[in-house]
Amino acid sequence: MDENIREKIALFRYGIIAPLLNEQVDREVYLAEQSAKKHEVPHYGERAYAAKTILEWLLLYRRQGFDGLKPARRSDRGQLRTLSSDQQDYILALRKERLWMPVTVFYDQLIEQGDVFPKEVSYSTIHRFLKKQGLLGKETPKTTERKRFAHAKVNALWQTDASEGPRLRIGGKVVRTYLIAFIDDCSRLVPYAMFVPSEKFDGLRMVMKEALIRRGIPRIIYTDNGKIFRSQIMQFACASLGIQLLHTQAYDPQAKGKIERMFRTCKTRFYTLLKASPASSLNELNERFWRWLEEDYHRKPHASLNGRMPLEVYLSQVDSIRTVDDPLALDSVFLKRAFRKVKHDATFSLENRLYEVPDIYAGRKVELRYDERGVHLYEDGKAVAQAVVVSFHDNAHMKRHRSSLSFRELHAKEDGDDV
Numbered sequence: 001m002d003e004n005i006r007e008k009i010a011l012f013r014y015g016i017i018a019p020l021l022n023e024q025v026d027r028e029v030y031l032a033e034q035s036a037k038k039h040e041v042p043h044y045g046e047r048a049y050a051a052k053t054i055l056e057w058l059l060l061y062r063r064q065g066f067d068g069l070k071p072a073r074r075s076d077r078g079q080l081r082t083l084s085s086d087q088q089d090y091i092l093a094l095r096k097e098r099l100w101m102p103v104t105v106f107y108d109q110l111i112e113q114g115d116v117f118p119k120e121v122s123y124s125t126i127h128r129f130l131k132k133q134g135l136l137g138k139e140t141p142k143t144t145e146r147k148r149f150a151h152a153k154v155n156a157l158w159q160t161d162a163s164e165g166p167r168l169r170i171g172g173k174v175v176r177t178y179l180i181a182f183i184d185d186c187s188r189l190v191p192y193a194m195f196v197p198s199e200k201f202d203g204l205r206m207v208m209k210e211a212l213i214r215r216g217i218p219r220i221i222y223t224d225n226g227k228i229f230r231s232q233i234m235q236f237a238c239a240s241l242g243i244q245l246l247h248t249q250a251y252d253p254q255a256k257g258k259i260e261r262m263f264r265t266c267k268t269r270f271y272t273l274l275k276a277s278p279a280s281s282l283n284e285l286n287e288r289f290w291r292w293l294e295e296d297y298h299r300k301p302h303a304s305l306n307g308r309m310p311l312e313v314y315l316s317q318v319d320s321i322r323t324v325d326d327p328l329a330l331d332s333v334f335l336k337r338a339f340r341k342v343k344h345d346a347t348f349s350l351e352n353r354l355y356e357v358p359d360i361y362a363g364r365k366v367e368l369r370y371d372e373r374g375v376h377l378y379e380d381g382k383a384v385a386q387a388v389v390v391s392f393h394d395n396a397h398m399k400r401h402r403s404s405l406s407f408r409e410l411h412a413k414e415d416g417d418d419v
Contacts, residue, residue, distance in 0.1 A: 066239045155216050
């Protein structure tokens with residue numbers, strides 16, 4: 001099982017235990033509900049888990065963090081485990097006759113009939129095999145239940161979203177802006193917000209890091225299904241910080257009413273100020289916005305707060321806030337992730353650039369974590385080496401015991417998975 005699969009399984013397990021971590025549910029009722037239903041698990045397929053197993057995940061997370069939720073590596077790692085060709089043909093023929101049958105029941109029948117032995121062929125092996133052949137059958141569509149929520153404690157829940165901002169005229173050109181913001185559900189305080197030039201994850205990363213450093217760590221982040229909010233980087237970051245990430249139903253803007261209301265307030269009370277005196281740059285726009293946010297929005301009484309100010313409500317509970325111990329550690333939490341196969345000359349391609357790594361990684365598939373400052377190789381959640389951009393000039397004057405660099409390889413499709 002490669003690291004990419006292990007991380008996806010860990011994210012699934014975190015999604016199960018997050019409500020318990022945040023104490024948002026009745027422990028016994030929640031465990032009973034989760035253990036009574038089947039879960040679609042990455043790599044393994046449909047599985048049911050006992051309450052004891054879920055509590056073990058909870059304990060592992062509290063002791064070891066996100067890495068504790070990753071499946072242990074196999075003792076026979078690197079050895080091939082598969083069905084024989086005769087078994088494959090037989091199972092395919094039988095499955096086509098019983099396509100109506102749930103895969104769990106189908107697997108049980110294979111065991112009962114003596115066609116496979118559970119110690120040799122696991123359920124996940126059968127599930128993956130049938131999935132690859134397109135023979136899983138029909139799945140029951142999932143329905144989601146929407147619940148109203150109202151939080152009485154600061155940082156119990158933050159809502160976040162992006163909204164189109166004012167257009168700036170810079171150098172004779174019209175430039176679009178987007179406002180990315182977080183709002184605390186209890187106090188209506190805005191932990192941080194900023195105008196950015198595009199709706200990309202880099203903007204969300206900057207805003208979220210500042211929000212966490214300035215106002216602490218929320219228990220839950222509630223947002224829509226926008227691409228940047230569903231990215232695996234966002235999921236990894238929240239899981240690493242002990243934050244439960246929830247998404248609204250599609251086409252349901254009313255579900256995140258508080259952040260939408262804040263955006264409307266910005267349009268009526270801040271954007272109107274820009275009409276009389278437009279900002280000449282993105283930096284100026286943000287400086288004026290932050291000043292307005294602190295001097296106006298945070299210090300005006302809100303009807304929904306019974307006449308209290310957002311800053312007043314937030315400060316009244318500041319002693320209960322979970323703060324960021326090491327702001328610099330947040331950098332590693334928000335790193336982009338990718339998997340690449342290192343070529344035999346110890347190079348790989350990432351985002352149209354060629355990198356080289358120590359020779360010991362040649363021919364291996366490696367996990368990469370990176371941002372604009374650099375690219376690092378990770379093993380078992382720890383940085384083990386740094387990748388360096390290849391200098392064609394230096395390489396031309398260096399004696400190497402590797403195959404020569406291929407221009408075609410550099411521009412070929414990158415061999416790996418981005419996360």
